[in-house]
Amino acid sequence: MDFWTVVFAHLIPQTDRTPDHQIPLVAPLDHRLFINQTVGYRFENMPQDREAYRMGLEAINKEAEQRYGAVFSPCLTRCRRWCLKQFTTVSRKPPRIFGTPCLCTAFGS
Numbered sequence: 001m002d003f004w005t006v007v008f009a010h011l012i013p014q015t016d017r018t019p020d021h022q023i024p025l026v027a028p029l030d031h032r033l034f035i036n037q038t039v040g041y042r043f044e045n046m047p048q049d050r051e052a053y054r055m056g057l058e059a060i061n062k063e064a065e066q067r068y069g070a071v072f073s074p075c076l077t078r079c080r081r082w083c084l085k086q087f088t089t090v091s092r093k094p095p096r097i098f099g100t101p102c103l104c105t106a107f108g109s
Contacts, residue, residue, distance in 0.1 A: 002026060002073075003057060003072065003073050004025075004026045004029065004030075004053075004057075005026050006072065006073050006080065007060065007072070007084070008025045008026060010080055010081060010084050011084065012025065029053075032049070033049060033050050033053060036048075036049075036050060060072050060083060060084070063083045063086055064079065064080075064083045067079070067082065067083060068083075
């Protein structure tokens with residue numbers, strides 16, 4: 001399964017919908033990033049969307065590698081859940097990417 005499909009399935013589950021009624025999330029995002037189109041807004045100090053998603057992918061994979069020795073996508077469901085929870089848990093120091101805090105904490109998410 002595609003990386004962002006797995007992440008979105010955990011962050012934005014659509015278990016209340018049948019597969020044919022689920023809102024497509026990854027395909028529109030992939031297209032928007034491919035043509036380098038933004039949604040029309042972002043904080044001035046944030047990176048462009050392509051860079052932000054690249055940083056997010058790297059941070060999530062780094063967390064999974066540090067904890068489980070594997071990148072995020074093939075991890076077990078409970079491992080994925082734990083990795084994603086780490087980005088919203090303030091009691092734990094976030095991973096650093098290129099010497100700066102991961103995207104989630106760097107921009108106040």
